[in-house]
Amino acid sequence: MSRLVMKFGGTSVADLERIRNAARHVKREVDAGNEVAVVVSAMAGETNRLVSLCREASLMHDAREYDSVVASGEQVTSGLMAIVLQSMGVDARSWLGWQIPLRTDAAHSVARIADIDCRALIERMGRQQVAVVAGFQGLAPDNRVATLGRGGSDTSAVALAAALGAERCDIYTDVDGVYTTDPRIVAGARRLPKVAFEEMLEMASLGAKVLQVRSVELAMVHGVRTFVRSSFDDPDAPQTGPGNLPVGTLICDEDEIVEKQLVTGIAYSRDEAKITLRRVEDRPGVAAAIFGALSDAAINVDMIVQNVSEDGRTTDITFTVTTADYERALHLIENLRTQVKMESVTGSADVAKVSVIGIGMRSHAGVAAEAFKALAARGINIQLITTSEIKISILIDAAYTELAVRTLHSIYDLDKT
C-alpha cells in the first residue's frame, strides 16, 4: 500500500464518458490498496471559454477576478469526478484550493504554491476516501482564489505528491509518454521509458508540451517520481510491461536510469524571434540598459550573443524573445535609441530553435560538433548557439525546422530500431 497522486488533464475529463474512464483508472488503484489523491483540470475548452469571457469583460481585467472566474472550471470537474467515483462505489470527495487549504503567494493569475496543509486530506485518505482536488487553484493571502498559470494543474499534482510524500505522481494525459522528439515530425520517434528530471526540465522548457515547466522543477527539487501515461488506455488492462511499468514515461532521478543515452531527445520551438542591434556603442552599462529595459517590461530574453565589432568601439548584439513579445521588444529597443547609440535594429520572427538534450553529454565531448557538421551537410545555416551542461540549442531559419529535427534525430541513434 502506498500513497499515489493521479492527475487528469483537460482532454482526459472532456466529457462524462471520459471522466468515467478516468474514474476507472482511479478505482483500479484504490482496489489495489493505494491511498489516492486525484487532481483534475477543467474540462477541455472550458478554461479557454472562461478566459475569453474575462477578456470580453475587459482587456485590463483584475487578476483576482480572473482567478475566481477561471478557477470555476476545475471546481466543476472535481465535483463531477467525485460524483462518478461515488457511483462506482468508491468513497470520494472534492476539495477546492481554499478548503484544503493549498496556500499560494499573492501573485494572482501566476501564483506559486507557498504551502499545502495536508492534514485533513491525509486523515480522509487514511480512511480510504479518495481526495479529488481541483487543480490549478489555491488560496492567496488576501483570502481569495489564486490560479497557478496555464497548465498549473500539473504543478498542483506534483506539489501535492511532494506534500503527501506520495510514492509517485501519475500524469494521465492525451499522449502515452515522452518521446525522443515530436512524432508528427519524425515517424521513427521512440517513447522514452525513463527520463531524468534535468532532461525533462530542458525538454519542457524547449517546447515539449507534455508537462508544465514549473511542475518538472518541483518534481526535481522534491524528487517526486512522475509518471506520464495515457488516460485513454484500458483501465482494466494488466498494469505491468517490460521493466515492471505500464506504457508511459517515468521522470525520475538519473540514478534510477540504468542505461543512460548520450542524447535523450530533440526538442524544437517555433515560438522564437530574434532581434539584432548593429554597431551598438561599446561602453560599460550598455547591456544592462538594454536587457534591464526588457526585463522591466516583463519580456523574457532567451539566447544572447554579443560580438566585438571590427572598429573596437562598437559591438553587435543579437538576442531572442518569444514571438508574442517580438513587436513589443522591437518597439522598446527603438525607444531606447535616445539613450543608447546604435546603427540599426533589425529582427525576424521567422526563426526556430532546435535543441539536443541528454545527461550523457556531461561526460562526452563532440556531441555539439557532430550536430553542427550534420546541419551544415544539409545546408542549414546556424544563426545562434547556446549550450548548457546537458543541452545544445541552435537558432535556424524556421523553414528548416523539420529537416533539422529529423537530421539531429537520426545522427544520435534515436530512431526506432
Add this chain to the structure above:
Amino acid sequence: MSRLVMKFGGTSVADLERIRNAARHVKREVDAGNEVAVVVSAMAGETNRLVSLCREASLMHDAREYDSVVASGEQVTSGLMAIVLQSMGVDARSWLGWQIPLRTDAAHSVARIADIDCRALIERMGRQQVAVVAGFQGLAPDNRVATLGRGGSDTSAVALAAALGAERCDIYTDVDGVYTTDPRIVAGARRLPKVAFEEMLEMASLGAKVLQVRSVELAMVHGVRTFVRSSFDDPDAPQTGPGNLPVGTLICDEDEIVEKQLVTGIAYSRDEAKITLRRVEDRPGVAAAIFGALSDAAINVDMIVQNVSEDGRTTDITFTVTTADYERALHLIENLRTQVKMESVTGSADVAKVSVIGIGMRSHAGVAAEAFKALAARGINIQLITTSEIKISILIDAAYTELAVRTLHSIYDLDKT
C-alpha cells in the same frame, strides 16, 4: 446616501452585453452616492447546464458535490460583473459565499441562510467599493459550498439587504414588475405600483414566478422593501415617475399602500393534480396515516377537502399535489390500502388552481360569493375551494384556466382603464 442591494437574475446577465447594461444601472446608483451591494445569478442557461452535468454523472449524486459544481455559475458572473464595473471606473470586488462568509444550515442543495457576517462588506462599501456577491450560495457547517435551491439568488439578495439594513432591495429581472395577472392571458392586466408583502407571498406561492417564495417570506419578516423592475430599461433614463418611483413594483408593508384595492391580483397554477379517495373508513387516525405517509415521502399537499359520506361510516377525501409528485403520491396511496380501507382511488392531473388575492378582502365580505357566481355564469365547475384571510383558491378543469382568469380579472375592476 443610503445602502442599496441590487439583484440581477440570469437573463439580466446572460452575456457580456447584458452584464454591461446591468453594470450601468449599478454605476447610476453609485454615482447617486449610494453604498451598493450587487447580487448576481448565473448566466442564463448555465445553472441548467451544470445541473445536467451532475445528473449525467449520477442520478443519485451527492448534494455536497452538486452544490460545489452548480455554485460555480454564480462565481463566474460575480467575477465578470466586478471586472465590467472596474472597466467603467467603479471600484468593485466579487465575494463568494465562503468569503463573506454567508453561513447556511447543513441542508445541501436546499440550504437555508443561518447568518451573514457583513462586517467586511460594510467596511468596503463604506469606502465606496461595490460588493458583487455571488447569489444562491453560502458556506455550510462542513466548510463546503451550499446552495439555496433554484431561484435562491432572490433569497440571497433579500437576506443580504436585511443583514445590511439596506434602504431597499432592487430585483432587476426580465419583466417590469408584478401584474394583476399574467399579461399573456389577460391583455388588460395592469402593473401594480405597490403590493403588500402578504399579497406577494400568496401570489408567489400561487404561481406568479417573479420572485422565489422564500425571498418574499424573508422580506416580510425583516420588512425589506423589495422593488421589482426590468434590467432592460435604459439605465440613464430619469429614475422617477408618478409616485416618485421608477417603473416597477414595490413590495412593502401594507401601511405604505395608501389606496388599497379590494382585490390585488388573480394568480393561477397548472402545476396541480388532485387525488380522490372514496369511502375511506372513518375512524380516528386515518387522516394522520394518509397525510403522514405523504409527508414522510416529502410530498407537499396543498388543498385538502374531506366530506362526510352518506352512510356515516366512511368519508371521501380529496387533496392536491404538484404534477411532479402526482404519480408517486398515487402509488403511495395504493400501497396504503393494506392499512387504510377505501373503496377507490382516482385522480387527475388535468386540473388548475385559480386564486383571487387581496388584503382588502379582510374587511369585505362577498368577494368569494362574487367569484363563484361569475364562474358559474361561465359554466365553469368548481371542484375544490380553499380560502385564507386574503385569498380564495378554486380548483377547476384545466381547460377552463384562461377563461376563469379572465372572468375573475374583469369582475374585480382589475382591467386597464
